[in-house]
Amino acid sequence: MTGRTIVITSGKGGVGKTTTTANIGTGLAMRGHQVVVIDTDIGLRNLDVVMGLENRIVYDLVDIIEGKCKMHQGMIRDKNKLELFLIPAAQTRDKNCINPEQMKELCAKLEREFDYVLIDCPAGIEQGFKNAIAAAQEAILVTTPEVSAIRDADRVIGLLESEGLHRPRLIINRIRPGMVKRGDMMDKDDITELLAIDILGMVPADDRLIIATNQGVPVIYDKRAPSGLAFSRIAARIDGEDIPLMDLGPKNGIMDKVKEIMGINRGAYSNA
Amino acid sequence: MRDLIRWVVTRKENTKNAARNRLQMALMRDRMDLSPDIINALKIDLLAVMSQYLVVGDEFQEFGIRRLDESVFLVSNIRVKELPRANAN
Numbered sequence: 595m596t597g598r599t600i601v602i603t604s605g606k607g608g609v610g611k612t613t614t615t616a617n618i619g620t621g622l623a624m625r626g627h628q629v630v631v632i633d634t635d636i637g638l639r640n641l642d643v644v645m646g647l648e649n650r651i652v653y654d655l656v657d658i659i660e661g662k663c664k665m666h667q668g669m670i671r672d673k674n675k676l677e678l679f680l681i682p683a684a685q686t687r688d689k690n691c692i693n694p695e696q697m698k699e700l701c702a703k704l705e706r707e708f709d710y711v712l713i714d715c716p717a718g719i720e721q722g723f724k725n726a727i728a729a730a731q732e733a734i735l736v737t738t739p740e741v742s743a744i745r746d747a748d749r750v751i752g753l754l755e756s757e758g759l760h761r762p763r764l765i766i767n768r769i770r771p772g773m774v775k776r777g778d779m780m781d782k783d784d785i786t787e788l789l790a791i792d793i794l795g796m797v798p799a800d801d802r803l804i805i806a807t808n809q810g811v812p813v814i815y816d817k818r819a820p821s822g823l824a825f826s827r828i829a830a831r832i833d834g835e836d837i838p839l840m841d842l843g844p845k846n847g848i849m850d851k852v853k854e855i856m857g858i859n860r861g862a863y864s865n866a
Numbered sequence: 867m868r869d870l871i872r873w874v875v876t877r878k879e880n881t882k883n884a885a886r887n888r889l890q891m892a893l894m895r896d897r898m899d900l901s902p903d904i905i906n907a908l909k910i911d912l913l914a915v916m917s918q919y920l921v922v923g924d925e926f927q928e929f930g931i932r933r934l935d936e937s938v939f940l941v942s943n944i945r946v947k948e949l950p951r952a953n954a955n
Contacts (some may be wrong), residue, residue, distance in 0.1 A: 741885050741892075748893050777880030784886050790895060 597628075597705040600712055600832070601730035603754070603762075605746030607717030609738045610767040610797075613807060615714040617646045617822070618734075620812040623678035627709035630669060632701075634726040635716035636691065639683035646673060646810020647680050656684035661697045664807040665703060674815070679708075689721040694728030701729035710832075716799025719753055727754065733762035734794060734832075739769055739780045748789055763794035765828060770799045782839070793839065795828035797821050891900070894938055903930070912942070921948035 602615045614635075619631040635640035642648040657670035658681065672678035673689045682689070704711045706828035715726035727733065733754050737747040738772050747764070755761050766785055786793050800821035806813035813822040814829075826851060909929060916922050923945035931943045 625878055741889050744889055745896065749896060752897070774882075777882050780882045780885055784882065788886065788889055 597708045599730045601727050602734045604736045605713035605750040606743045609743050611736050612640050612644050617812045618829050619669045619712050620814050622710050623675040626818045628677050629710045630708045631712045632681045633683040633714050636683045636689050639669050639675045641714050642682045644818035651682050652777050656687050659692050683769045698729045720748050723814045735762045736765045738767050755801050764791050766797040767797045788807040797824040
């Protein structure tokens, strides 16, 4: 087996890298693939709590790299998906205790056992970023429709390029269709044009995502969550399925308004 | 009250366009990555090239990267002290 190693990065913090990693990882596992997700945010780990696996951590990424445990001992199997594993970051160490070469070595081993190796990159462009992107063959860039996140994304595109990671694909997170419609939020076309990269998907801002994350459950399991639906479609696209992007945006029909009021918001957003 | 009117009026412009335009400019600057050193070197080279054809001042009156509509321009002004005569050679 030769798996694909994909880094999920953004530059700016707080745009949803970790949530995206957890959901795409789960989505790919739901499609029957063997998946391992790696938290490389050493010192500020979070992928474990987002996936609800924080109580099962014994060893971590640094332990594996330093040979304090076997690779398999450092991997935590997911609660729901047998095909999904997490390698958590160390919490009491710092980013300088591993290097890009060690990441390449580890991922090369993982690629022999897994279809997908997903790397959750820390914010910033320093050592942690360099470690996270070193082993990747592909990159997914997460941004939100805000000037600060987009500017940082552009910077990261340049850095990825110089490391040989060409054509990263973009996920625009936390789109608010109502604001886009009013002309108060940049839309897909504005952002892809500014950054000059291909889009992989759009995820609407969604209260259900927060509720799911509160419980340590990826929102992709919530069949009524617009964001969960968006993540399933993104996972399918990564997996090679050709699913068209759809316009996010509340529909204007009177029935949609009624449905929205009644809380049947499944149709309120078309899925991206 | 006046503030309210101003708010209503300015609201008419899409704020997303403001964001888009500001970003466009910021990204251009970021991507160009023209450090003061490079700008200086460019100035010196341009002066040297122009001196082959004209007698010009030692300094640019204006030198900068400007944006007009969708494009970026290098805007510079320099004093021409002497023009070559048409039959000089």
